[in-house]
């Protein structure tokens with residue numbers, strides 16, 4: 001029987017749609033309260049409608065440090081505490097390395113690395129009062145060095161490096177920091193599969209379990225485990241929820 005998430009208050013960035021939407025739904029189904037931060041206002045409003053008082057939606061860009069402060073303040077003022085942060089949002093553009101412009105690097109590092117760093121720092125004063133769990137996101141693109149993904153891959157691997165260091169530094173505060181590497185069928189992946197069916201088939205063939213994951217039933221339960229006390233002896237780890245595509249030792 002999975003540990004319930006009763007009493008856990010969790011911030012989920014990019015928590016209104018895609019993998020983040022699946023994480024929000026699964027955490028709430030297991031008893032958590034969620035502050036979902038996203039730039040997709042329509043999806044955020046729909047999520048509040050669907051999940052009622054268990055979720056508060058904040059419309060905000062994660063690359064702005066004030067968004068992190070607002071999310072932490074909202075968790076405390078609405079639900080009385082903060083127990084976890086899921087740094088899921090990350091925007092990027094795919095181009096060959098030589099074509100990348102400063103704006104492309106800024107987008108990936110701003111929404112990926114800087115946002116992850118800022119949400120961790122903003123949450124720290126709350127998390128250290130009773131311990132907590134941070135779940136950050138990496139990608140097989142970073143682990144494998146996928147062509148056209150330099151800005152994205154570099155930010156993702158910077159997030160893994162940061163996570164390992166902070167796992168060690170904050171262990172004394174009983175704050176755990178882990179990383180999830182997903183592979184999931186989202187609206188974006190669906191559109192890509194229709195636009196580039198041959199590339200999609202090639203990707204599919206590289207997944208040992210033979211399918212793209214489902215955000216809610218394949219990726220979110222791994223995040224729920226890392227947020228829960230079932231994983232209270234797990235920190236500094238990367239766990240791939242990608243059908244076995246990438247092995248990270």
Ligand SMILES: NC(=O)c1ccc[n+]([C@@H]2O[C@H](COP(=O)([O-])OP(=O)(O)OC[C@H]3O[C@@H](n4cnc5c(N)ncnc54)[C@H](O)[C@@H]3O)[C@@H](O)[C@H]2O)c1
Nearest residue numbers: 014017018019038039040061062088089090137139183184
């Ligand atoms: N989908 C996959 O197969 C896959 C593979 C590897 C890694 N990932 C990683 O998993 C995470 C989620 O991926 P996804 O496919 O669901 O992403 P996505 O592009 O569908 O976006 C997820 C959510 O983030 C929100 N968002 C985007 N920019 C934002 C910003 N600046 N501020 C606030 N919210 C913002 C979007 O509105 C969306 O609701 C990301 O970190 C991604 O890099 C995904």
